[in-house]
Amino acid sequence: MLRLLTFLSGVLYLHGTPALAQQPLQLTDRDSLLLSRQRYSLFRPVPRARLRPMSTGRPDATESAYSVDAGHFQVETDVVRLGQQRFYGEASQQLAFNHANIKLGLTRQMDLQVVVESYTIQTEDAEQPVRRAGFGDVTLRLKRNLWGNDGGATALALMPFVKLPTGRSCGNRAWEGGLVAPFAWQLPRDWSFGSQLQASWNRDPEAQAHYLELAPTVTVGHDLYRTLGGFLEVAAAWDTRAPAWTATLNGGPIWRVTDNVQLDLGVNLALTQATETSYFLGLSFRR
Template sequence: MLRFLLLLSVLCYLPGIPVVAQLSLRPVGQDSVLRSRPRYSLFRPVPRARLRPMSTDRPDATESAYSVDAGHFQVETDVVRLGQQRFDGEANQQLALNHANLKLGLTRQMDLQVVVESYTIQTEDAEQPVRRAGFGDVTLRLKRNLWGNDGGATALALMPFVKLPTGRSCGNQAWEGGLVAPFAWQLPHDWSFGSQLQASWNRDPEAQQHYLELAPTVTVGHDLYRTLGGFVEVAGAWDTRATAWVATLNGGPIWRVSDNLQLDLGINLALTQATETSYFLGFSFRR
């Protein structure tokens, strides 16, 4: 177990290696300016006039490297997501309703997240059709921004997580967990670049064993207008027990209705066999 945790830590620092050198370029005195700011917390919220621009973990698979401001609450949810998968003559479908990420800012650099799979309907069109429906699993996550929350072209965060097997009909009834390292880079002319490496300790219910999965992503975003933007992303996953990858091409528009409300829709298009293609509609709201 110790070796596994050390491996996760090393892997999740990899996305930030190319930009660590930029830390030495921070202007003299910037650290003292940051330290001189009021110490906001869960019980001493950041004033609304000083909130950072809202940053969300959705709609792409790449998580945000920025945390929610201290003392503020943010909801990000798939209002509806329809997934379809065909393999070896069998068709599987999954309809997810209100799979939400509930986020609470704890400090200037940290937030707590609870991901709730509110309701899921799964169908398998095999020789003996199967239908499952109900409440799914709950995932607890803690995001710690390492740098970039309060300015700069780049940002990096670490986010450990653990999945609780709360789903009865929908879920694998297993404890799982891992670590995510998201990286963000703000580019000129309203372009942005993001990447992450996620290392997960998953459970295979058929083989009755846990295994390590590595899931890298790369995403590019662009603001077309002040309130309208979009993204294109490639997301992959590798089961370390095998040599094959699974991958999707993701994309869609983003509409920033206000400083605290964002709507999005998009598609995750399967690039490999036995991979789900999904369509989604969601929103994010901050208070």
Template sequence: MRFFPLIAVALALSSAAPALGQGATGLPAPEPGSVDTLRARKREYTLFRPVPKALMRPLSTDRPDATESAYSVDAGHFQVETDVLRLGRSRFDEQTAQEELAINHANLKLGLSHNVDLQVVVESYTIQTEGSPETGTRRAGFGDITVRLKRNLWGNDGGATAFALMPFVKLPTGRNCGNGAWEGGIVTPFSVQLPHDFTLGTQLQATLNRDSEAAEHFLELAPTITIGHDLYKTLGGFVEIASAWDTRARAWTATLNGGPTLRLGDNLQLDTGINLALTKDTETTYFLGFSFRR
């Protein structure tokens, strides 16, 4: 459990770090001197005193790409982001393959303050099959739970860039699905608004994973970069490269991700897409999901 001090320090930093910048990309450009006024007004609102609709930020989600959003949920508001269905498949040779069907893997988010939200990621139901058709194994059931705390450092309510810190801890709640181990790490999402309705997002995620066979933790570093674009008022899309470096095996994995998003009002978004494997033994996945805020 040597990684718990690291997680505790990350949680403390994300909760105590001072706000460093202007405030959220996506809002109309403020008048000179009004950004600080807006930020000061929104500091008055808390979990038990929600931000009024007129001051809420545009809907910003951590899905469907792997790159997390740098923006937090407005104080006192609740947001659900879920994979309704996600089907993944990786083939190791002609006889052996691994498949996973995820059903309603949901991220439940609650705005605690003007720049902090609490997230609980629940793997509601998973079906995993591995091996050849004759001798393969099948597992199914409730999976692990991940608790995350996002702290936006700047850009929540105005400005061309935004940055956040998001430490997380994975709880080994899955009996049949999961590795039965505590894991954790930190994510550092960064966002830039580009001309002509383009958005650039990038992050580095550092995770202490558990190898059950070796009975030890190892560090995985996962950089990503994504570009989103609004095609029409309600239709957008993204293209992303997501990768991971296993520091123990000294090996890269990578996927090319993309898909459309459909906004149905200010508080509902649908999405679908594919994560296409670019490296050997990497899973290719297809997904369908939605995000909702109230």
């Protein structure tokens, strides 16, 4: 039976199955991996020796198109983020601590994500200064990789999400949701390209109505050394309340401490008026 499976997997390979781009595996190892991954699940984790290279949805705004390996979890967090914005002469600031995305691999191509806004301090320098602080909203997301998880130069995923109004002081107390479609393309010479389109159904607390927001991104990454890389990204947003776009230019270095630990540092620089500029320090790790 084992010889038959090996023969059939070799036939599939000769008929055009894409080469494994993420890991330098030999043909027999690759075929065995693709066959065996079908059996892994939340309660039957992928062996650590066969984990895919860790792929994170940070520090850029473009989400990863790859899912977390079945039976493993991954944490990606803004350790600290400072945001500043000025609108019609009034300034506002937001200081966030441990806004974390906790991911759990469910199957070979699917993971569950819980985004938690652990603690936020918001201030507004208006005629009557405002200060809010506390726990924020929680967002539930389910990512389904469509292709590219285990090989090939490109990858695409779909990720629906829903935001729960758990925040009291820091939050709009409204249910929101949407869909994210991230795309990844591994380029030669240690370059990478990514993009996504996010459609969100958000709530305007002043108008007491929901509106549609579209947020496309384009990002380019490059490995400078084996453990040090960087990214440059343009992220934009448009919604049905006004015919104007908002945009930021994002960038920063990424340090891969180990195969399962990553640190990042960066800035989201406002390119348009009434857009927040933010500075952040991030940490990601996998178990």
